Amino acid sequence: MASWDRREYTVRTIEYAVRDGAAIGEFMKAHIAALAGYRKLNGLTDDTAVFDDWATVHVTDDGVTIRFAVQEQVRAVNG
Numbered sequence: 001m002a003s004w005d006r007r008e009y010t011v012r013t014i015e016y017a018v019r020d021g022a023a024i025g026e027f028m029k030a031h032i033a034a035l036a037g038y039r040k041l042n043g044l045t046d047d048t049a050v051f052d053d054w055a056t057v058h059v060t061d062d063g064v065t066i067r068f069a070v071q072e073q074v075r076a077v078n079g
Contacts (some may be wrong), residue, residue, distance in 0.1 A: 006077040013069050014041070019063040025062060034066045041070045 016034040020025045038054055039046065055068040 004078075008074040008076075009071050010074050012072065014038075014068055014070065016049055016066045017029070018065075022063065030066055034068065037072075038068050 012036060014034075016030040016037075018030045034052070034055060036043075039050070040046070044050065055066050058065045058067060
């Protein structure tokens, strides 16, 4: 029986960007699309509750970006 496990992960960062000067409706569309993408990448159904820290919002001179990360297991090794 293995006495240890080694796990290797990769983290992908996904961003949904809304340009400066866009209407609030465009930001809301981006938010809805980002949430749908987050749910899909994490295998969550539409009715599964999502914590409010699933994404971060970043404001720049060019606009607003909604950003989240997804951790994926690359491989596992038993020793």
